[in-house]
């Protein structure tokens with residue numbers, strides 16, 4: 001009797017077989033942009049399927065190492081990364097993962113184009129997407145606050161498409177005293193000529209092989225340090241490649257993101273340049289944060305899509321109780337839930353990317369600017385949390401195989417777990433939503449724009465969205481009336497409810513921009529979302545709903 005072997009899951013084409021991305025493009029993106037982007041996205045999807053996964057696997061197998069001393073006892077503090085990691089960063093440069101946003105070939109739509117590229121690149125990148133996020137953030141800060149020297153000498157390297165001249169940037173905010181509460185930072189900056197010297201410790205610094213970094217410190221004159229933090233630009237190495245008064249204490253031993261070097265540093269008089277206004281470091285660095293948080297959300301959606309693609313393929317191949325998993329009604333429901341989460345995450349991310357592009361090109365009006373500010377923390381916190389849940393469920397869809405390292409599946413869950421921690425935890429971002437909605441008119445502008453969008457929907461579920469929005473509208477002031485403690489205690493609840501309503505609107509809107517079968521499928525998916533996430537009912541799923549969402553009808 002022939003022995004039984006299980007066929008493994010195969011990755012479909014990350015570009016042409018991603019129904020969620022295809023639907024969104026067809027519904028939302030102007031025809032002329034789509035036509036210009038298609039060949040490039042197809043070819044990046046091909047690289048993400050064929051060329052990058054073996055590199056990512058190799059980078060994971062050969063994590064970075066810290067060489068403290070050379071053989072003769074000299075302190076060198078070298079971080080050695082694998083060739084595969086270097087190649088993955090090089091591919092990011094070639095594919096314009098950062099540059100696309102700044103070349104602005106498609107005006108405000110360039111951000112959307114760039115995020116589509118990131119979405120394809122990230123799941124095969126062993127998280128080389130992390131240095132790209134910080135490089136993008138640094139480019140934005142230099143564009144907004146940098147002097148001429150930084151704009152002329154550094155910016156072209158951050159935006160280069162040539163792997164040899166491409167520089168990545170780090171973002172050093174976290175200290176032992178606090179990562180959420182950076183106001184407890186102890187690093188000081190002492191004036192030296194026109195520039196400064198930094199002294200202190202940085203507790204988490206990722207992509208420490210970067211050429212440059214943005215960091216926070218308190219300017220100190222004599223024994224007196226400023227109350228408020230300032231933002232500084234650092235070039236890590238001198239012309240010979242030696243670190244400029246930076247000691248690498250050790251690399252972190254992490255649950256995931258293993259190919260990514262994350263180090264603890266001591267700054268022993270590091271030359272640094274003040275960026276922006278002294279004492280306004282937090283608002284200045286927040287233009288980095290608001291970009292890296294959207295990268296985080298985009299990568300979360302990317303992981304969901306990747307896991308789902310593999311789980312769907314496997315469900316067609318694996319049999320249990322006499323039929324393929326895909327034909328088991330309960331497994332279908334599970335896959336339909338994952339598809340729904342993925343589609344919602346995608347919508348939220350790309351709505352923010354669209355708004356960011358408009359803001360950067362000075363096309364966003366007051367309402368759009370308010371929506372972007374409020375939805376950025378919501379997109380980061382919601383997708384970061386859901387990526388962990390989705391990746392966990394994806395592993396379960398493979399049974400025991402999902403827990404076995406050499407299937408390549410566990411890395412998905414390990415890496416997804418970081419998405420809700422770095423760049424601001426779920427709670428800290430829920431509080432950032434409160435910070436944003438406390439700004440004059442911001443909440444009212446968001447509510448009004450959502451109301452208008454609900455009124456424009458041509459769907460019977462619109463009234464459920466309207467009712468949910470109505471219930472949310474007064475919540476911040478009701479909570480505030482019970483005191484600041486009550487408001488904070490409920491911030492996460494508020495953020496998740498807002499995410500549910502916004503995603504419901506976006507899912508229906510995208511469906512209304514489609515025709516034929518794609519429109520029907522999308523409407524069914526949106527109705528499922530509204531039933532389970534907005535109305536929170538326990539009604540049974542209608543017959544055939546999951547099959548339709550999965551394209552099996």
Ligand code: UCC
Nearest residue numbers: 129130133173180182282283286292295296299422423424
């Ligand atoms: O984790 C890190 C890197 C990881 C790798 C990157 C990967 C990227 C994705 C790749 C995916 C694969 S870097 C470390 C990240 N750390 C954080 O995110 C810190 C989290 N903590 C916070 O966000 C806190 O809320 C703080 C630090 C912002 C709180 O600081 P303060 O000083 O207490 O904040 P204030 O006093 O409330 O705000 C100071 C000013 C205000 O403006 P003004 O003074 O004009 O009223 C705020 O409105 O800063 C403004 N502000 C903002 N503005 C604060 N946050 C923002 C914001 N997000 N946007 C605009």
Ligand code: FAD
Nearest residue numbers: 171172173174178179180204205206422423424425427428
């Ligand atoms: P804390 O701030 O101590 O938080 C602990 C817990 O308390 C969290 O659950 C948090 O949600 C909660 N909490 C805190 N304040 C409140 C509040 N007011 N209300 C409710 N709950 C609250 N940082 C960098 O600067 N640069 C990097 O490159 C970098 N890379 C990283 C790479 C990895 C792999 C990881 C895991 C972290 C990295 N970080 C980096 C650090 C990261 O940004 C911080 O760990 C994160 O911001 C949380 O800070 P903390 O660790 O000090 O936790």
